[in-house]
Amino acid sequence: MGSDRAPAVPDLLAATAELVAIPSVSHSEGLLADHVESDLRRVDRLAVDRVGDNVIGRSHLGRASRIVLAGHLDTVPANGNLEPKIDGDTLWGLGSADMKGGLAVMLALAATDFDAAVDVTYVFYSGEEVARQYSGLLQIEGAAPGLLAGDVAVLGEPTGARIEAGCQGVLKIEVSLGGVRAHTARPWMGVNAVHRLAPVLERVAAYEAREPVIDACQYREALQAVGVSGGLAANVVPDRATVSLNHRFAPDRDAASAEASVRALLEPLLDPTAGDRMALVESQPGASPSLTHPLLRSLLQATALPPRAKLGWTDVAFFAERGIPAVNFGPGDPELAHTADECVTRRDLDSAYTSLRDLISGGSLQAP
Amino acid sequence: MGSDRAPAVPDLLAATAELVAIPSVSHSEGLLADHVESDLRRVDRLAVDRVGDNVIGRSHLGRASRIVLAGHLDTVPANGNLEPKIDGDTLWGLGSADMKGGLAVMLALAATDFDAAVDVTYVFYSGEEVARQYSGLLQIEGAAPGLLAGDVAVLGEPTGARIEAGCQGVLKIEVSLGGVRAHTARPWMGVNAVHRLAPVLERVAAYEAREPVIDACQYREALQAVGVSGGLAANVVPDRATVSLNHRFAPDRDAASAEASVRALLEPLLDPTAGDRMALVESQPGASPSLTHPLLRSLLQATALPPRAKLGWTDVAFFAERGIPAVNFGPGDPELAHTADECVTRRDLDSAYTSLRDLISGGSLQAP
Numbered sequence: 001m002g003s004d005r006a007p008a009v010p011d012l013l014a015a016t017a018e019l020v021a022i023p024s025v026s027h028s029e030g031l032l033a034d035h036v037e038s039d040l041r042r043v044d045r046l047a048v049d050r051v052g053d054n055v056i057g058r059s060h061l062g063r064a065s066r067i068v069l070a071g072h073l074d075t076v077p078a079n080g081n082l083e084p085k086i087d088g089d090t091l092w093g094l095g096s097a098d099m100k101g102g103l104a105v106m107l108a109l110a111a112t113d114f115d116a117a118v119d120v121t122y123v124f125y126s127g128e129e130v131a132r133q134y135s136g137l138l139q140i141e142g143a144a145p146g147l148l149a150g151d152v153a154v155l156g157e158p159t160g161a162r163i164e165a166g167c168q169g170v171l172k173i174e175v176s177l178g179g180v181r182a183h184t185a186r187p188w189m190g191v192n193a194v195h196r197l198a199p200v201l202e203r204v205a206a207y208e209a210r211e212p213v214i215d216a217c218q219y220r221e222a223l224q225a226v227g228v229s230g231g232l233a234a235n236v237v238p239d240r241a242t243v244s245l246n247h248r249f250a251p252d253r254d255a256a257s258a259e260a261s262v263r264a265l266l267e268p269l270l271d272p273t274a275g276d277r278m279a280l281v282e283s284q285p286g287a288s289p290s291l292t293h294p295l296l297r298s299l300l301q302a303t304a305l306p307p308r309a310k311l312g313w314t315d316v317a318f319f320a321e322r323g324i325p326a327v328n329f330g331p332g333d334p335e336l337a338h339t340a341d342e343c344v345t346r347r348d349l350d351s352a353y354t355s356l357r358d359l360i361s362g363g364s365l366q367a368p
Numbered sequence: 369m370g371s372d373r374a375p376a377v378p379d380l381l382a383a384t385a386e387l388v389a390i391p392s393v394s395h396s397e398g399l400l401a402d403h404v405e406s407d408l409r410r411v412d413r414l415a416v417d418r419v420g421d422n423v424i425g426r427s428h429l430g431r432a433s434r435i436v437l438a439g440h441l442d443t444v445p446a447n448g449n450l451e452p453k454i455d456g457d458t459l460w461g462l463g464s465a466d467m468k469g470g471l472a473v474m475l476a477l478a479a480t481d482f483d484a485a486v487d488v489t490y491v492f493y494s495g496e497e498v499a500r501q502y503s504g505l506l507q508i509e510g511a512a513p514g515l516l517a518g519d520v521a522v523l524g525e526p527t528g529a530r531i532e533a534g535c536q537g538v539l540k541i542e543v544s545l546g547g548v549r550a551h552t553a554r555p556w557m558g559v560n561a562v563h564r565l566a567p568v569l570e571r572v573a574a575y576e577a578r579e580p581v582i583d584a585c586q587y588r589e590a591l592q593a594v595g596v597s598g599g600l601a602a603n604v605v606p607d608r609a610t611v612s613l614n615h616r617f618a619p620d621r622d623a624a625s626a627e628a629s630v631r632a633l634l635e636p637l638l639d640p641t642a643g644d645r646m647a648l649v650e651s652q653p654g655a656s657p658s659l660t661h662p663l664l665r666s667l668l669q670a671t672a673l674p675p676r677a678k679l680g681w682t683d684v685a686f687f688a689e690r691g692i693p694a695v696n697f698g699p700g701d702p703e704l705a706h707t708a709d710e711c712v713t714r715r716d717l718d719s720a721y722t723s724l725r726d727l728i729s730g731g732s733l734q735a736p
Contacts, residue, residue: 182706192593229596231612
């Protein structure tokens with residue numbers, strides 16, 4: 001066991017840069033998983049499991065409570081920011097905020113031999129930024145659900161090192177418009193499906209978002225076209241055009257009522273007799289704020305900041321669905337996630353590290 | 369040499385069905401080229417050349433004039449109409465009108481041993497329905513330009529067996545809109561390039577076409593979006609969206625002024641500081657009606673129908689640019705080209721065949 005004195009905070013900015021330097025765009029997390037696995041296997045007190053490109057390290061100290069610290073390994077595609085770049089106490093680069101800073105904090109906590117008051121499960125997982133079917137958490141659950149057991153879960157998503165409570169749900173919807181093919185020199189013989197996108201995109205762009213307040217957390221919904229496609233050949237009036245929508249909805253709605261609201265918005269523009277259709281591709285429920293568990297209250301006190309609504313969907317919903325209260329808590333500005341400018345600061349990293357270290361070393365005082 | 373009596377018209381509907389049954393979507397014309405080459409090589413009086421998937425058969429009777437009969441082997445992609453289907457005296461199927469009916473007429477003329485008053489060059493070429501760089505005529509010209517020499521050219525494009533004069537020019541233009549990438553849960557941090565397509569598509573859809581009359585032929589311009597694309601990942605506000613435009617312009621304009629008119633229409637919607645750009649991808653000039661050559665006047669008389677404007681771009685422009693007067697003349701309704709309903713009738717096929725046969729057998733009477 002470690003000393004009673006809290007160990008010095010390691011250089012988390014450099015550690016994050018090292019992780020950013022290992023590319024891990026979704027579906028290509030193998031190299032980073034190897035790196036994490038190798039780190040965890042050096043820690044004697046952790047039992048380490050690997051499932052696909054997911055790595056799980058668990059302490060077995062026999063404590064009364066277990067905290068799950070979970071973070072995804074994957075990033076969205078690069079945006080001219082593949083290379084990590086440190087300037088002073090700030091690190092820029094793909095995944096720096098979402099969420100290699102969080103991973104660096106988790107790895108540092110795992111490596112630090114301090115006097116833990118709770119058992120900890122460190123979950124590093126793949127496939128969070130892509131369709132749900134690729135989720136590493138689902139892979140782990142399918143292989144050995146016990147690996148994910150715990151009393152509470154903390155997702156290391158970027159929150160600026162404050163608690164972001166609950167999460168918004170997400171719908172993926174595909175709107176497909178029909179037309180009639182024709183030669184482009186005689187377009188009046190056909191119906192151009194790509195032209196028919198205009199009013200649909202206009203209405204999506206003009207969408208007015210609800211902003212409900214739930215348990216003192218203000219959510220903010222969104223509806224975005226994230227993909228568009230159509231066209232056959234340069235000489236052909238296209239008879240099919242498709243737009244993919246991404247809808248974020250506050251946790252006061254379930255997925256069904258969120259879908260109904262999108263349908264109410266767009267169905268007046270669709271003509272089923274023209275072959276138009278709207279299909280739900282994927283839906284993930286949101287999660288309401290859940291801050292009543294003593295361990296999460298303890299973390300909230302450690303951060304000394306009021307909780308804020310999580311606007312993105314995160315795997316707090318995964319744990320909430322399985323009866324495990326969960327919050328988002330990690331370094332990095334969530335507003336910069338998935339932008340070319342994402343970055344993380346040493347201050348955020350150190351703050352997240354010390355709050356979680358305090359939770360792990362003293363959390364048992366408040367545990368049930 | 370053949371008899372003085374005009375030979376019976378062969379079964380051109382069956383012959384066209386045979387050609388439709390050989391798929392020849394652009395870039396895959398090899399099988400059909402083999403078939404055509406094999407047919408032509410059976411005709412002793414023709415010298416046959418093959419360049420890539422282009423086949424050229426030339427008579428060398430020492431006549432004073434040479435007519436080039438040219439037709440493209442390729443079709444647009446199938447549209448549920450790959451299989452030829454004959455009902456009574458009509459043939460449906462991919463390419464039946466555009467332009468395997470015309471090819472069947474050319475093959476029948478090539479195979480018929482009648483008393484020709486002119487020399488004839490039969491040109492079967494690939495890559496007409498796709499980007500100009502794939503044009504079989506350019507391939508032939510690159511390999512042996514003499515193969516395309518002649519006094520006039522008749523393109524067997526579908527015209528309902530009447531002369532369609534000149535052709536409209538075509539521009540391919542790409543409009544690309546910029547944006548700022550962001551997480552879809554916080555779209556206000558970015559700018560959605562796909563949403564920005566809405567006003568561009570709306571303006572293209574509302575385009576009001578000019579319909580100038582040139583030499584008694586009424587042209588009709590068109591502007592169509594033929595392709596649209598954009599999107600990175602389901603969670604990312606896209607920072608780039610692209611629409612491909614196809615513009616048909618009457619031959620009273622050159623390509624530069626046609627491009628200027630499209631720019632004038634759309635540039636007010638573009639913001640170069642946002643990364644928007646408009647690029648000319650390809651341009652083909654149109655061709656004015658050219659019906660003064662005695663051989664073409666002779667064909668016009670044989671058809672007993674007034675000439676009409678050709679709205680599509682065709683390779684009459686290729687020959688016109690090289691100083692060879694050319695017209696479009698072939699079986700099949702041009703309004704049905706590139707649609708699922710394209711078809712050709714026995715009446716059109718026979719009419720085109722007899723008009724061209726009369727031209728070839730008697731055209732020298734009016735030749736210079």
